[in-house]
Amino acid sequence: MRILFIQKEGGIFGAENFQLKIIPALKERGVNVEFLRLYTNYQGGIGGDFIDRLEKLNVKTYEENIGKFPKPKVLSSIKALITKGKYDIVHTHLIHADLCLSLIKLFMGGIACPWISTKHGYDNKFTAKNGFDAEKQGLTPYYMLMRLSERLCDHSYTISHGLRNFFIASKATKAAKMNMIHYGFDFKEITNDYINSDFRKFKKQIVIAGRLVKFKGHYYLVKSLSLLQKMNSDVGLVIVGSGDEEENLKALVNELGLKDSVVFAGYSKEVVRWMYNSDVVAVPSISEGFGVVFLEAFSCKKPVVAWDVPAGNELMVDNETGYLVRPYEIDSLAKRINYILNNREESEEVGRNAYSKLKTYFTLDRMTQETVELYKKALN
Numbered sequence: 001m002r003i004l005f006i007q008k009e010g011g012i013f014g015a016e017n018f019q020l021k022i023i024p025a026l027k028e029r030g031v032n033v034e035f036l037r038l039y040t041n042y043q044g045g046i047g048g049d050f051i052d053r054l055e056k057l058n059v060k061t062y063e064e065n066i067g068k069f070p071k072p073k074v075l076s077s078i079k080a081l082i083t084k085g086k087y088d089i090v091h092t093h094l095i096h097a098d099l100c101l102s103l104i105k106l107f108m109g110g111i112a113c114p115w116i117s118t119k120h121g122y123d124n125k126f127t128a129k130n131g132f133d134a135e136k137q138g139l140t141p142y143y144m145l146m147r148l149s150e151r152l153c154d155h156s157y158t159i160s161h162g163l164r165n166f167f168i169a170s171k172a173t174k175a176a177k178m179n180m181i182h183y184g185f186d187f188k189e190i191t192n193d194y195i196n197s198d199f200r201k202f203k204k205q206i207v208i209a210g211r212l213v214k215f216k217g218h219y220y221l222v223k224s225l226s227l228l229q230k231m232n233s234d235v236g237l238v239i240v241g242s243g244d245e246e247e248n249l250k251a252l253v254n255e256l257g258l259k260d261s262v263v264f265a266g267y268s269k270e271v272v273r274w275m276y277n278s279d280v281v282a283v284p285s286i287s288e289g290f291g292v293v294f295l296e297a298f299s300c301k302k303p304v305v306a307w308d309v310p311a312g313n314e315l316m317v318d319n320e321t322g323y324l325v326r327p328y329e330i331d332s333l334a335k336r337i338n339y340i341l342n343n344r345e346e347s348e349e350v351g352r353n354a355y356s357k358l359k360t361y362f363t364l365d366r367m368t369q370e371t372v373e374l375y376k377k378a379l380n
Contacts, residue, residue: 001375004087006036006078008066008096010044012053013211014292015093015120020050021185024057025368031375034060036081038096040067070100079104082111089375091116095142098149105152114154114378119146119163119178121289128215131287131327132162132310134169147172155378157181159290162310179374182315183290184367187299187358190276194300199270199277201263202236204341207278209271209293210285212243217284217307220330222249226256227334232341235261240274242267276300280340280347283312284333291315294322298358301351303340305333315362321354 005023009016023033035054039046046063054061062081066074078100082090090113092098098117104110122132123142130136137143150156150173157179158164164180167173206225210216218239225237239249239262246264253262268274271293275281281297283306294315297304306312308324316322323340325333340347 001030001089001379002032002034002085002087003089003091003375004034004036004082004085005091005093006038006097006100007093008038008040009048009050010039012050014290016050017292018120018183019093020053020057021364022368022371023054023059025364026371027057027059029368029372031372034062034085034087036062036064036078038064038066038100040065066096066100070103075100075104075108079108079111082113087113089114089116089378091118092149092153093118094120095145095149098153099145102145102149102152115152116374116378117149117153117156119156119158119167119289121159122146122163122166122287124213124215127287128213129286132166134166137170143170143172150177155179155374157374159183160288160311161314162287163289165310181367181370181374182362183292183295184361184363184365185292185295186364187272187295190272190300194273194276196273196277199273201238202261203234204232205236205238205278206280206282206337207238207240207274208282208284209240209268209274209296210283212239212241212245212249214245215286216245217286218245218249219252220284220328220333221282222252222256222258222262224330224334224337225258225261227331228337229258229261231334231338235337235341236263237261238263238265238274238278240265240268240271272296272300275302278302280305280337282306282337285309285312286328288312295358295362298351298354298362301348301355303347303351304354305336305340307333316354319350321350321357323350 026033051061092101164178168175275297281302281304287309288311290311305323307327309327313324318324323336325336
């Protein structure tokens with residue numbers, strides 16, 4: 001089976017880490033995956049770390065500069081590659097690849113093999129404001145492009161039920177058209193060798209890890225910290241990551257008088273070490289297509305606290321494998337974190353339960369097998 005993955009890439013984030021995990025796993029099952037990287041000169045440029053990593057995995061790669069909008073010459077080049085490669089399936093990821101395939105199918109006669117599209121998330125601008133509230137979705141360009149790709153592709157799947165439900169409720173697709181395959185990864189076994197005082201800044205430590213963008217909900221967590229400190233003066237927050245919201249968050253920290261209680265650690269490749277050396281992992285995102293950060297925390301056996309919204313509320317069961325809080329209630333978030341910190345035996349058991357779920361369900365083997373089954377379905 002020959003598969004061509006297509007995706008625009010300008011940095012290694014969730015979807016890119018997915019590729020780096022699933023492609024070797026598919027190759028072990030006899031699936032020959034090649035990769036077409038779409039890029040722009042203003043975001044990433046040609047080559048880079050992602051391509052280097054794929055080539056180290058012995059993945060044959062191609063690159064195409066799509067610019068701000070893919071021109072006919074670029075689309076012709078993509079179609080020529082697909083035709084020459086005689087692929088059994090073309091598998092697109094994220095909206096730019098979906099757009100290119102949609103235009104090829106509309107104006108260039110399409111392609112000779114099935115097209116599968118994976119939805120790893122949704123428009124960040126929309127979700128930062130509305131989460132996955134389908135009733136608030138209007139006829140935006142992003143929505144119309146997504147809806148078009150759903151009409152034209154042969155099969156699609158999302159990475160969570162919450163995301164799938166949004167697509168169906170917003171009428172971007174039909175239930176029969178869209179499948180769901182949860183992410184699943186194999187994490188390195190975490191031991192006490194990961195204990196390191198360099199990653200421990202407070203007596204009682206909360207950590208949040210991820211891009212500093214609005215939909216990740218850092219604002220809510222910082223606000224809750226000001227309330228939490230009235231209950232527990234020993235607690236502090238470590239913010240791991242970088243992004244557009246950094247200056248706004250620092251201003252908020254200063255405004256609330258929390259400068260000595262918040263550490264901005266910046267971008268780090270040691271996210272798991274930060275988690276392992278903390279007491280609570282907070283994921284106050286307004287919404288998540290999936291949220292690999294949950295699985296990273298599970299691998300550390302650390303309790304996770306999140307809003308009761310997709311996809312956290314399908315990855316965790318409240319008080320069993322995590323802690324869910326009524327959405328956007330800052331006071332409730334502060335009280336729940338304080339409860340977790342003051343009930344160590346219970347929270348440690350919750351962390352162990354999450355680890356067990358990680359090992360029995362959120363596995364690379366399960367995700368890969370379900371992907372192969374979808375490929376077989378498309379070919380039949």
